[in-house]
Amino acid sequence: MAAADTRVRPEPGVAPVPVVRRRSAIGRFWPQYLAVSPFYLLFLVFGLFPIAFSIFLSFQDWDGIAPMRFVGLAQYQFLLSDPRFWNAVGNTFLIWFMSTIPMLFLALVLAFLLHQNIRFKGFYRVAYFLPNVTSMVAMAIVFGSIFSDSFGIVNSALTAIGLDQVPWLSSEWGIKVTISAMVIWRFTGYNAIIYLAGLQAIPTELYDAAKVDGANTWRIFSSITVPMLRPVILFTVITSTVGGLGLFTEPQVLLGDNGGVGEAGMTIVLYQYNQAFTQFDFGYGSAIAWALFIIASVFAIINWRLIRERDTPRGGRKKGASA
Amino acid sequence: MDALNRRRFLGGLGVVTGAALSGTLAGCGSSTSISADPEELVLWYWNRSVSPVLLDQAAQEIPGTDKRLRADAIGGGYDNKLRTSLAGGAYIPDIAAINSNCALYFPSEDQFIDLNEFGAADLAADYFEWKWNLGTTPTGRFCFWPMDTGPTGFYYRADIFADAGLPDDPESVGAAITDWDGWIELGQELRANADVAIINTAGMVFNQFLNASPERYFDRDDNPLYEADGSAVRDAWDTAIRASEAGITARLPVANEQNAAWSSGRTAGHIEAVWWANVLGDTAPDTAGSWRVAPQPVRPGNSGGSFLTIPRTCKDPEAAYAFITWLTTPEHQAETYNEVQLFPSAPESFTSGTIASELGFFGEQDPLEFFAEAALQVPTTFVSTYEAQAGAFATELANVEAGLKDPERAWDDAVSQTNRNLTKRGVI
Numbered sequence: 126m127a128a129a130d131t132r133v134r135p136e137p138g139v140a141p142v143p144v145v146r147r148r149s150a151i152g153r154f155w156p157q158y159l160a161v162s163p164f165y166l167l168f169l170v171f172g173l174f175p176i177a178f179s180i181f182l183s184f185q186d187w188d189g190i191a192p193m194r195f196v197g198l199a200q201y202q203f204l205l206s207d208p209r210f211w212n213a214v215g216n217t218f219l220i221w222f223m224s225t226i227p228m229l230f231l232a233l234v235l236a237f238l239l240h241q242n243i244r245f246k247g248f249y250r251v252a253y254f255l256p257n258v259t260s261m262v263a264m265a266i267v268f269g270s271i272f273s274d275s276f277g278i279v280n281s282a283l284t285a286i287g288l289d290q291v292p293w294l295s296s297e298w299g300i301k302v303t304i305s306a307m308v309i310w311r312f313t314g315y316n317a318i319i320y321l322a323g324l325q326a327i328p329t330e331l332y333d334a335a336k337v338d339g340a341n342t343w344r345i346f347s348s349i350t351v352p353m354l355r356p357v358i359l360f361t362v363i364t365s366t367v368g369g370l371g372l373f374t375e376p377q378v379l380l381g382d383n384g385g386v387g388e389a390g391m392t393i394v395l396y397q398y399n400q401a402f403t404q405f406d407f408g409y410g411s412a413i414a415w416a417l418f419i420i421a422s423v424f425a426i427i428n429w430r431l432i433r434e435r436d437t438p439r440g441g442r443k444k445g446a447s448a
Numbered sequence: 449m450d451a452l453n454r455r456r457f458l459g460g461l462g463v464v465t466g467a468a469l470s471g472t473l474a475g476c477g478s479s480t481s482i483s484a485d486p487e488e489l490v491l492w493y494w495n496r497s498v499s500p501v502l503l504d505q506a507a508q509e510i511p512g513t514d515k516r517l518r519a520d521a522i523g524g525g526y527d528n529k530l531r532t533s534l535a536g537g538a539y540i541p542d543i544a545a546i547n548s549n550c551a552l553y554f555p556s557e558d559q560f561i562d563l564n565e566f567g568a569a570d571l572a573a574d575y576f577e578w579k580w581n582l583g584t585t586p587t588g589r590f591c592f593w594p595m596d597t598g599p600t601g602f603y604y605r606a607d608i609f610a611d612a613g614l615p616d617d618p619e620s621v622g623a624a625i626t627d628w629d630g631w632i633e634l635g636q637e638l639r640a641n642a643d644v645a646i647i648n649t650a651g652m653v654f655n656q657f658l659n660a661s662p663e664r665y666f667d668r669d670d671n672p673l674y675e676a677d678g679s680a681v682r683d684a685w686d687t688a689i690r691a692s693e694a695g696i697t698a699r700l701p702v703a704n705e706q707n708a709a710w711s712s713g714r715t716a717g718h719i720e721a722v723w724w725a726n727v728l729g730d731t732a733p734d735t736a737g738s739w740r741v742a743p744q745p746v747r748p749g750n751s752g753g754s755f756l757t758i759p760r761t762c763k764d765p766e767a768a769y770a771f772i773t774w775l776t777t778p779e780h781q782a783e784t785y786n787e788v789q790l791f792p793s794a795p796e797s798f799t800s801g802t803i804a805s806e807l808g809f810f811g812e813q814d815p816l817e818f819f820a821e822a823a824l825q826v827p828t829t830f831v832s833t834y835e836a837q838a839g840a841f842a843t844e845l846a847n848v849e850a851g852l853k854d855p856e857r858a859w860d861d862a863v864s865q866t867n868r869n870l871t872k873r874g875v876i
Binding site: 186188189190191194199200203207208209266269270273274275276292294295296297380381383385386387388402403404405406409 | 525527528531532534535552553555556559699700701702703704705708709712714836837839843846847850852865868872873874
């Protein structure tokens with residue numbers, strides 16, 4: 126990100142755009158507009174229209190075929206007093222904490238190890254990234270059998286070392302741990318590769334200077350590596366938040382549309398899917414989607430504030446210069 | 449590069465975009481059927497729901513008509529795809545298979561043709577009355593034609609029963625479990641003698657109790673029945689709780705584990721429809737030959753089974769009706785059973801002489817004879833559209849079995865959640 130800071134100044138050699146004729150921008154640049162239009166047309170049809178329509182739907186009662194019935198704010202009223210919705214919100218955040226914190230820590234350690242001079246570097250990078258491109262369905266079957274209550278490897282191992290079996294797929298915490306394990310398995314390598322890119326962007330001069338000054342490994346790690354990696358860490362936290370709030374596939378393929386025993390694996394998006402596409406209650410599904418939008422917005426604002434506040438006091442960085 | 453300059457490129461782009469847009473608009477305007485060919489009727493179905501041999505025949509010509517059939521096998525999310533077409537009023541199949549959840553379509557019954565217009569009532573006597581009834585909407589329109597059915601029975605491992613010192617031939621087992629108390633007692637003996645469960649979950653008991661009950665969640669006017677004391681739902685709930693408390697269920701809520709429990713012999717029984725033998729044969733082929741099926745407590749029920757329907761936009765409803773009646777004649781249903789093991793909806797299929805039993809999975813026992821007898825005793829009942837809103841009962845039952853909730857609190861929660869859902873949907 127040091128490079129990004131210098132780019133605040135205009136690049137040399139780029140002249141200001143001259144104002145030649147007083148013609149409208151569309152009249153002058155229509156071929157360019159036409160050339161970029163496919164994306165916007167598609168976005169309009171498949172992106173913006175469904176978004177706008179879902180706002181409209183959230184004020185209706187609709188089963189997908191029969192005529193819609195306007196219900197005003199009833200869907201939102203129901204949502205606020207719906208214990209299943211709040212259970213889903215709680216589950217989503219618990220699973221997000223339980224997966225993101227160990228995942229990012231592991232990823233940082235992996236990236237640090239990969240950054241050392243070791244043999245078969247390329248192999249390890251591919252190997253760590255592989256879980257991210259594995260089929261989710263295959264993965265759910267494997268995890269389902271690994272964590273199987275009475276037939277799984279994990280419980281066999283626990284019994285072998287004299288511990289009690291854990292009902293991984295039929296207890297509230299077991300389900301959350303299993304889903305978190307799936308998320309960690311899938312995204313640790315992905316984040317490690319991003320950290321590795323960040324590590325490689327740190328100038329070696331800094332390390333050399335620190336060594337000359339007699340800093341030990343821990344000092345180097347905490348005073349150079351972590352601060353220099355901070356923007357990358359924030360980036361992974363933001364992407365993990367987005368991914369965590371949208372968690373759907375893992376619980377759905379592992380436990381089905383109802384989120385397992387006690388709905389312990391029911392996440393917000395799974396609940397939305399459940400209501401809209403298995404209960405055919407599209408109005409309520411839309412209301413859940415907008416509730417998720419509000420929750421995600423709150424998190425976006427928190428993230429943004431964190432970045433700004435941390436950026437202002439130190440080292441003469443300008444407000445909003447990074448990110 | 450001079451062959452493709454900017455002007456030409458943009459001109460070409462314009463033509464392509466224009467063609468695409470006009471094509472889309474034309475599609476929105478006229479094409480309610482998914483096929484533009486007037487000689488062709490389109491059937492939507494899913495794999496193994498119709499006999500492929502009969503489909504091939506109809507693809508040449510639907511007997512008795514001048515039309516041909518195009519059969520589109522539709523993958524996952526079948527209901528979502530069909531509902532999307534119906535809601536959009538475009539690309540609708542001329543004939544559609546619908547699963548046992550046909551009640552889901554009752555509020556939009558005007559989307560489908562009343563088959564009585566073509567004289568369906570004259571053929572009613574050829575089919576199981578209870579199945580015919582399931583395809584009739586609360587307003588009395590007959591929109592869903594009976595395809596296959598799913599009479600249920602009590603499956604059990606005869607070898608494990610024998611080792612545990614229990615009766616192991618279907619007659620004695622059936623005699624021991626004429627009511628649910630007898631079944632629970634048998635389960636307790638099995639648990640005591642062999643430490644084996646008689647069924648995997650309490651939820652299975654609950655479901656199959658209701659599937660065999662003439663009363664379900666709602667009456668024909670969609671008034672809720674479950675809350676009343678002594679309702680069928682409450683009886684099913686209490687029976688399931690008793691089974692769970694007696695310790696005769698394996699308490700395995702996850703499908704993976706259930707299959708493992710049956711194939712490893714940790715669970716020695718199940719109550720399910722005729723099609724379950726195929727599922728089990730595929731997942732646990734080693735256990736073939738050791739299973740038997742006995743009459744379940746009280747009476748058999750129905751689980752699964754599908755229907756055929758003609759959307760009102762059908763190009764040629766008369767030809768479509770000719771197709772569905774031809775496809776489901778007793779002879780053709782017997783043929784379909786021999787090919788893809790769909791259990792017939794017409795009793796005559798069993799006496800026509802062409803239906804063939806597949807022995808082996810049930811040892812010397814003839815499953816066809818058993819289920820044909822069971823199908824005659826399935827009670828007539830009413831499945832409401834709004835049963836989908838009553839999923840809380842099964843969920844809460846699983847919570848009780850997992851030890852998360854006390855049974856009475858779970859029941860109250862299930863009732864209040866269902867009532868809340870129904871209030872939201874404007875039903876009560």
